[in-house]
Amino acid sequence: VFTEKMEVNSDSLFVIQSSDVYKVEKMYYDAEGTYQKRKLALGLGLGLGIPLGIAAVLGTALGIACNCPHVYVFNGQNFEMQTALFAGSIHPSLERRDYFVIQNYDSDESLKLQIRNEEQKKETQFLNDFKLKVIYHDPNLKIRTDRNGGIHSIQKTYSPEKVWSLEMVDLLPQVAKSDGEIASFTLNQNQNDLNQVFMNFFRPKGKKKAKLLFDASNTKWSGYVVDEFFQLFGSEGEKIQKRFDKTSKEQKLKWQKEQGLLLSVYVKRSGKWVFEDYLDLIGTGKNREFVLPIDLKNIQGDRIEVKLVSGFNFWQLDYAAIDFSENGEVESKDIAITQALFNGIEIDLESVFSDEEKYLILENRGDVLDLQFKQAPKQEGKKVTFLLSSKGYLKKYHDGSGKFNKSKLLSFAKKGEMSRFSMELMQIVNK
Secondary structure, three states: OEOOEEEEOOOEEEEEEEHHHHEOOEEEEOOOOEEEEOOOOOOOOOHHHHHHHHHHHHHHHHHHOOOOOOEEEOOOOEEEEEEOOOOOOOOHHHOOEEEOOOOOOOOOOOEEEEEOOOOOOOEEEEEEEEEEEEEEEEOOOEEOOOOOOOOOOOOOEEEOOOEEEOOOOOHHHOOOOOEEEEEEOOOOOOOOOEEEEEEEEEOOOOOOOOEEEEEEEEEEHHHHHHHHHHHHOOOHHHHHHHOOOOOHHHHHHHHHHHHHHEEEEEEEOOOEEEEEEEEEEEEOOOEEEEEEEOOOOOOOOOOOEEEEOOOOEEEEEEEEEEOOOOOOOOOEEEEEEEEEEEOOOOHHHHHHHOOOOEEEEOOOOOOOEEEEEEEOOOOOOOOEEEEEEEEEEEEEEOOOOOOOOOOHHHHHHHHOHHHHHHHHHHHHHHO
């Protein structure tokens, strides 16, 4: 069992959280007595004839396990990893713009970034745009964005009154504050349902709008599940990838949502659960804080009920809160790039990013794009927050290992099958 975190409890027993497991291998002797190892996988099979709906599975699932382009920020002493970009966007049709508020940066120096390709397996990263904005705002406000880049100010947050799983397990201690104590989507053992977390917030009188805040990430376990999933494609992976290329963006996103790869957010309105939005895949790196603005119309009474839906152990939630304040006044300005180095060689990045058809390609592990920006001017009485905006996509390569299992793959046309697959793997690990 491979994990990056392990603790020893009061009984001197090693404790490993399932969300920290990123790979499992079984060691054994074969018939000739030779020591072997293999990654746990399910099933064998023969044949082809995979429909387009299943072909879409190959790409949309792949992105959850990616290392993706990593963004590092120079903090005055060294480069600190802050986030990964456009996880899950593993096809030109899934290209998206990512937004990220740089954390814990108070330097008066001009901002320096590195974008690195750190993928262990073969992955090509295509960057089409990279912008930096400086946001001037009241020092008492915190700035965050929604997934579409809308800027929101956070003034006063309120924790949920209650947080619980489908099996009525109390999760409030895990999500009341951002402290690394996570609520995982692992408590529902009913294989017919995706995992669900519920929470209630008190609604003050007269409030018509609110902002939900979630601090979350994909689990390392989710990356392991996807690796096991790709073993089912075997040597036919590249052929199926070509069929995947024919599916629309809408088909791909619909499948991600049905399988619980995306974290779906629902709000109860007039007694019924209504889908509000989803959180994009962010990979298995650091947590990211999301804002989801909601209109409070058709919400009865003085309680706001929220439901989060995920596949089995695909997401982990560190923090949830709500803010009823109006967005404060902010001013934003673009900050120009003063120098761009690709693998140590200066390049004219503006000529690349000014064309929608051109991309800077990080093709090899270790490729690095260094960016330095013009120093942001100060404004008296205002705090400065930096907002990154990037656009691009990824291309991953299937290594052809494993044996093609058509019958198992066909089952992934059913809603929630990836979640059930994750649960099956967990049961194998726990035996």
